[in-house]
Amino acid sequence: MLGTIVNALAIVIGGVLGVLLKKSIGEGYKDTIMKAIGLGVLIIGFKEALATGNVLLLMIAVIIGSLVGEALELEKRLQGLGDFIQRRMGSSESTFTKGFVTASVVYCVGALAIIGSLQSGLMGDHTTLFTKSILDGISSIIFASTLGIGVAFSAVPVFLYQGAITLLAGVVEPLMTDAVVQEISAIGGLLIIGIGFNILEIKKFPVANMLPAIIVPVIAGVLGFL
Numbered sequence: 001m002l003g004t005i006v007n008a009l010a011i012v013i014g015g016v017l018g019v020l021l022k023k024s025i026g027e028g029y030k031d032t033i034m035k036a037i038g039l040g041v042l043i044i045g046f047k048e049a050l051a052t053g054n055v056l057l058l059m060i061a062v063i064i065g066s067l068v069g070e071a072l073e074l075e076k077r078l079q080g081l082g083d084f085i086q087r088r089m090g091s092s093e094s095t096f097t098k099g100f101v102t103a104s105v106v107y108c109v110g111a112l113a114i115i116g117s118l119q120s121g122l123m124g125d126h127t128t129l130f131t132k133s134i135l136d137g138i139s140s141i142i143f144a145s146t147l148g149i150g151v152a153f154s155a156v157p158v159f160l161y162q163g164a165i166t167l168l169a170g171v172v173e174p175l176m177t178d179a180v181v182q183e184i185s186a187i188g189g190l191l192i193i194g195i196g197f198n199i200l201e202i203k204k205f206p207v208a209n210m211l212p213a214i215i216v217p218v219i220a221g222v223l224g225f226l
Contacts, residue, residue: 015144033145064216066211070209
């Protein structure tokens with residue numbers, strides 16, 4: 001669990017530093033930074049999504065995942081969690097929940113989260129998660145400088161998600177073939193593209209409702225389709 005703990009702490013520290021930095025940034029600069037973040041997130045998303053080896057599976061996974069997520073109201077529940085934390089913190093930031101949801105999805109859906117957690121649980125090798133910690137820590141400074149302290153609280157779902165994979169590594173490792181991880185990463189990239197559009201306010205995508213899509217490649221792998 002060491003890698004996951006370090007990763008969560010990096011997000012918290014980066015988020016706090018970003019909030020401190022936020023106070024010294026003018027509104028005009030914040031708007032420019034947000035647009036730059038949105039464009040950067042889009043690039044990351046497209047890079048990951050285009051790595052798919054099965055476009056049809058990608059489409060089917062997102063459709064099925066969206067239907068399941070819509071039925072479970074995941075977007076509403078995740079936003080509700082963000083609102084709950086905000087109330088408990090007594091924060092009045094208008095971007096608190098947006099920062100929490102955005103950062104939670106971005107930090108959880110990448111391949112590094114899965115691969116690093118498996119390595120940590122199976123071999124005690126935390127190198128990948130330490131690397132992810134550096135990346136997440138730096139990006140959380142940037143996110144929090146415009147979206148606020150909600151970004152720091154994304155450390156909670158990151159800790160729970162990666163921690164669960166680490167603890168269950170022996171069970172899930174046989175299911176995580178290279179092909180499965182590749183498609184999960186591609187689906188994650190597609191969700192990150194949705195986050196990019198949300199940040200740029202081009203089109204609102206209920207990205208959290210699409211999260212169950214990342215389970216579809218695992219099922220496809222078990223059934224022999226991957």
